[in-house]
Amino acid sequence: MTLIDPATSALPNPAHAGHFAAPALPLRQPRRSPVDTRTTVPVLDVTIPVHNEEKDLEECLRRLHGHLVDTFPHTFRITVADNASTDSTLKIAERMARELPELTVKRFEEKGRGNALRQVWLASPSPVLAYMDVDLSTDLAALAPLLAPLISGHSDLAIGTRLARTSRVVRGPKREFVSRSYNVLLHTLMGARFSDAQCGFKAIRADVAHQLLPHTLDNAWFFDTELLVVAERCGLRVHEVPVDWTDDPNSSVDVVRTAVADLRGMARLTRDLVTGRIPVPELRAALARGPLPASSRTSESTPRTSLFGQLVRFGFIGAASTVAYLLIFLFCRGFLDPQLANFLALIITAIANTAANRRFTFGIHGGNAARHHFEGLIVFGIGLALTSGALALVHGTTTPDRWLEVATVVGANLAATVARFLLFRLWVFRRPAAPATTITDKTTEVAAK
Structure with missing residues (x-):
């Protein structure tokens, strides 16, 4: 046969x-x-x-x-x-x-x-x-x-x-x-x-x-x-x-x-x-x-729309971003108050995170970069609200040591990461449906x- x-x-x-x-x-x-x-x-x-x-x-x-x-x-x-x-x-x-x-x-x-x-x-x-x-x-x-x-x-x-x-x-x-x-x-x-x-x-x-x-x-x-x-x-x-x-x-x-x-x-x-x-x-x-x-020219023939694949790539980038955020926060915390240290650490990693996810997670290169980064900053604002609110809550209820502060911002940052993925997928990097190509x-x- x-x-x-x-x-x-x-x-x-x-x-x-x-x-x-x-x-x-x-x-x-x-x-x-x-x-x-x-x-x-x-x-x-x-x-x-x-x-x-x-x-x-x-x-x-x-x-x-x-x-x-x-x-x-x-x-x-x-x-x-x-x-x-x-x-x-x-x-x-x-x-x-x-x-x-x-x-x-x-x-x-x-x-x-x-x-x-x-x-x-x-x-x-x-x-x-x-x-x-x-x-x-x-x-x-x-x-x-x-x-x-x-x-x-x-x-x-x-x-x-x-x-x-x-x-x-x-x-x-x-x-x-x-x-x-x-x-x-x-x-x-x-x-x-x-x-x-x-x-x-x-x-x-x-x-x-x-x-x-x-x-x-x-x-x-x-x-x-x-x-x-x-x-x-x-x-x-x-x-x-x-x-x-x-x-x-x-x-x-x-x-x-x-x-x-x-x-x-x-x-x-x-x-x-x-x-x-x-x-x-x-x-x-x-x-x-x-x-x-024409919409968001990419180096790929079709958008990266697989949820599992996006989650895996987003997870890798998110883990790297969390480590970078923690290192920047600890460094800045040595000479700044916790809210300002959190702001600086978050905005630096948020810009890098948006750029990395734009290219690697969602496969977008070229056009609309300014709009994507602007919308990424709005997503950053949501993350800032979560982490700043968590810090304010822990400082309002107790006198935390440095490691409780770290645990608080890391936990809040993880919650912000989940929100960031959903907003990236459903809003920032969502593309209009296009005719399929084989x-x-x-x-x-x-x-x-």
Whole structure:
């Protein structure tokens, strides 16, 4: 039984129409032109990044080459990207390249999957670019549905997903937990909507890759996530294909170390998006996906409206704000009366809190900043009333020591934080409803014998 996407899996070749033909679905965004499959260069370039893979390399390359010869109706090339291997990997790849005309080898002295993919893809003349892990953990039956929407012009990128309901995955509990936790963090903290960032089975149109790749920085495992997040922010269509995936028990990947590096990558990518190092509006225009929404232009394709995600991001910012408020209050309390110390601590942290929530919690960048900060000051006034009232109450009923004062203002500040979130969500950063745009196109499957 084969999983087929009725919307996008039609390869533009009559010989395969019986397997892949499907009715067209209406698109909400302008589609790209189909790939010219009559080109003199290979239509597809599949990159296999390797590092010390002498044991499995030859068998896997023969399997992939045979599969493409038997099933792919257009010209192709397989590029082995050797990342500073110290064993016989390079010699094996070069020997096979002399045997198989569709196989080429690139040698890089620096390790890193991201570095290899970036350099190979930017130099490749092929209109469709793909990569997969050398162990071929993903069943190659998913390759045609992965490539078809890119060749037809329906989608800009395509990824295999191990986390779809219909995916069949065999792997250990540690990898399963780390993978799902990482993707939850991506959805919650960065507003990502693709389901599986790290499945080693992806493809992209070359015209899109040449626009996005120069703005990616990661040279290792976070490269996939960075590319996908930037693509979503630019309004590109990401096609997802459920895959059958079997974990390689001999994999040399350190899952925990990779996860920690990915978390650092998330922090760096967030900073790059906020500071404008990645020029999302310009990329959107260059990639013909239209300008940013007129109301509160953002670096995202859609507002961050998930309540859970907003609560998590607001909680992180609120915790940092509370610590900063406490430190400023204690410092000012050394030479000011409690009400003035509270006022200064609250207004400083309130301005920073409004700016941070505007960007990170609600995903707003650019226009209406002055109005948002003005309304944020009104929210600040409510917080000031709560904390000042609590201080006045405790001083009116007792003679508090310093730590009772601190406990009072912290408790009142927490209450003010709850009120602040509700006012931010329902008033300050509320946006008018806008027509939905489809960014991530998840595969609809039907069973076909």
